[in-house]
Amino acid sequence: MSAAAPLLRLVLHDDHAVFVLRQRGREVAAALGMEHQDQVRVATALSEIGRQLPGATVTFTTEEAPRPRLVIVVSGAAMGTDVSEGVASAARLMDEVRVEDERIVLARRLPGRPDPQRLDAAREVLAASAPTTALDELSVQNRQLVAALEQVQAHRDELLQLNAELEETNRGVMALYTQLSEELEQTNQGVVALYAELDERSAQLRDANEAKSRFLANVSHELRAPVTAIIGLARLLLDPRSEPLTAEQTHQLQLVQGSAGDLLDRVNDLLDLAKAESGRIEPNLAPVDLAAVFGQLRGTLRPLAKPGVELEVDEPPAAELVSDDVLLTQILRNLLTNALKFTERGSVGMAGRVEGDQLLLVVADTGIGIPFAEQRRVFEEFHQVRGAHQAGGTGLGLPYARRLAGLLGGGLMMVSEPGEGSTFTVSLPLRPAPAEAAPGPSSVARALLVDDDPAARHLLRQALGGIAAEVTEAADARSGLAIAVRERPDVIFLDLRMPGGDGTELLAGLGEHPDLAHVVVVVVTAADPAELPAGALDRAAAVLPKSEVSRAAVAEVVGRLLR
Ligand code: ADP
Numbered sequence: 001m002s003a004a005a006p007l008l009r010l011v012l013h014d015d016h017a018v019f020v021l022r023q024r025g026r027e028v029a030a031a032l033g034m035e036h037q038d039q040v041r042v043a044t045a046l047s048e049i050g051r052q053l054p055g056a057t058v059t060f061t062t063e064e065a066p067r068p069r070l071v072i073v074v075s076g077a078a079m080g081t082d083v084s085e086g087v088a089s090a091a092r093l094m095d096e097v098r099v100e101d102e103r104i105v106l107a108r109r110l111p112g113r114p115d116p117q118r119l120d121a122a123r124e125v126l127a128a129s130a131p132t133t134a135l136d137e138l139s140v141q142n143r144q145l146v147a148a149l150e151q152v153q154a155h156r157d158e159l160l161q162l163n164a165e166l167e168e169t170n171r172g173v174m175a176l177y178t179q180l181s182e183e184l185e186q187t188n189q190g191v192v193a194l195y196a197e198l199d200e201r202s203a204q205l206r207d208a209n210e211a212k213s214r215f216l217a218n219v220s221h222e223l224r225a226p227v228t229a230i231i232g233l234a235r236l237l238l239d240p241r242s243e244p245l246t247a248e249q250t251h252q253l254q255l256v257q258g259s260a261g262d263l264l265d266r267v268n269d270l271l272d273l274a275k276a277e278s279g280r281i282e283p284n285l286a287p288v289d290l291a292a293v294f295g296q297l298r299g300t301l302r303p304l305a306k307p308g309v310e311l312e313v314d315e316p317p318a319a320e321l322v323s324d325d326v327l328l329t330q331i332l333r334n335l336l337t338n339a340l341k342f343t344e345r346g347s348v349g350m351a352g353r354v355e356g357d358q359l360l361l362v363v364a365d366t367g368i369g370i371p372f373a374e375q376r377r378v379f380e381e382f383h384q385v386r387g388a389h390q391a392g393g394t395g396l397g398l399p400y401a402r403r404l405a406g407l408l409g410g411g412l413m414m415v416s417e418p419g420e421g422s423t424f425t426v427s428l429p430l431r432p433a434p435a436e437a438a439p440g441p442s443s444v445a446r447a448l449l450v451d452d453d454p455a456a457r458h459l460l461r462q463a464l465g466g467i468a469a470e471v472t473e474a475a476d477a478r479s480g481l482a483i484a485v486r487e488r489p490d491v492i493f494l495d496l497r498m499p500g501g502d503g504t505e506l507l508a509g510l511g512e513h514p515d516l517a518h519v520v521v522v523v524v525t526a527a528d529p530a531e532l533p534a535g536a537l538d539r540a541a542a543v544l545p546k547s548e549v550s551r552a553a554v555a556e557v558v559g560r561l562l563r
Helices: 018-033 036-052 084-095 114-129 134-237 247-277 290-304 324-339 395-406 455-462 477-487 501-509 551-562
Strands: 008-011 058-062 069-075 096-099 103-111 286-288 308-311 319-324 346-355 360-363 411-417 421-429 447-452 470-475 491-494 522-527 542-545
Touching: 008 018, 008 286, 018 058, 018 114, 018 134, 018 447, 036 084, 036 103, 036 551, 084 096, 096 395, 114 491, 134 247, 134 455, 247 395, 286 324, 286 542, 290 308, 290 324, 290 346, 308 324, 319 324, 324 346, 324 395, 324 421, 346 501, 395 421, 447 455, 447 477, 455 470, 455 542, 455 551, 470 477, 470 522, 477 491, 491 501, 522 551, 542 551
Parallel strands: 308 346, 447 470, 447 491, 491 522, 522 542
Antiparallel strands: 008 058, 058 069, 069 103, 096 103, 286 319, 346 360, 360 421, 411 421
16 A cells, blocks of 8 residues: 555544544554654544534545654535634644645654555554444543643652752752851951951061161161270280380280271171161162272282182173162172182182173182072071081171162072082162162152952052052042042052942042042052943053062052152
């Protein structure tokens, strides 16, 4: 038989026929491999239509294109009757219900392409099975109803359980969220407390350090006068024009004079360091004649070289350096004196070279070197390496040299190999660099920090140390503006995102005060400025990403904008 031949055809002769139609519809669907649910859909749709069309002929066929479908055609009855109710119900159950002139076509997709053998088999089965009674069909229908109800009930139960599980999960998430919030709050409180303590400790440390410098300066100053007097008196006694002394007295006096000289050197070292620490040394910047500096050091220090040690001072590079030649000579003399002191054979050398905008001055020796464990500590005040390394001195030379290099806007670095020698490198900006040119406490600037985050304010305050003479803080835009109006700072570091009025509000507020027109605003933000509305930052002089807040960055911005 061909695939196009109908699977089954039946005529709805009487009322009973609707039950038969229902039953046969289900059987056809089953024979085509449709699922149970689909069988019920087909059966119910047919009975809805059939109910309204006694006498109609119902033909079951299949089609393959565009996709495999069961197609049922109801025709030949009094098609003029209103079947809209049945069609509406059937349309909800089938994929397609089409009312044409003389017929109604219903279609429902098949689970797969039915092969001809299967269709033949279906035809045979359907031909063989006899329709049952209405009662039988009713009981089948009842069973289907019960099954459907059970399925609905099962779905409902499943839904209830899902709901319960969801609620429980929600409660868990809420509990976790609350716990996390509490932990976060506690951590925040801890951090704030830590910063407060840090501030306090820093202040104590600063006070203690200042007290120490004051003490050193005072003591050294007080000591200098009597020591100088001792040296003077000894010189007087030793003067040939004074009363003659015995040989022993002369010898003893020479010892007194030598010791007093040593003492004066140390007192002077202390005084120098105390002065450098308290910022009382002001570099006197001018073009430096490097050849003269090198020549003077070569001449004065050569006598200190031990036998078998060569002092090799190269010609300096032809660089135009602006710095303080007295302080620079002091640094180099300290390094060369140490090198000569701690070198028994080989050489001590000094050379210079230019790298970018830096002048590097290198003092290298082939001496005893510094044990690794001591390498950081030799820059601490009064620290001397014990044992063979002890050779007089105060332990103040290196910290002083490093401080002076810092004052000149540069630094001092060391590499040392125990037993092989040490290399000290002084780096100096060829021209006074930002760090050195950064405004000192006396020269600039009153800064206002506006940020709701105390940690961010703390960082900025640290970065501004030594750059701003006075730092005021505000935690939101409104009080920031009030402080700006009252105190007229030179520069405002402004966060953008703050609860209760953001940074752009403060920028707008500043615009309304003509007497605040001079205030430089640096926006410090974690946000991407490109995402802000156009013009929002017009009043800002610079934008500094939060992640880049550092002393150098702040010094650069302040130096550039407030010069
Ligand atoms: P000091 O007045 O004792 O020389 P410094 O601060 O100049 O004080 O040096 C500290 C210590 O570092 C010295 O006591 C010495 O042990 C070590 N040191 C410094 N320079 C050298 C060097 N070139 N070679 C070996 N050790 C050195």
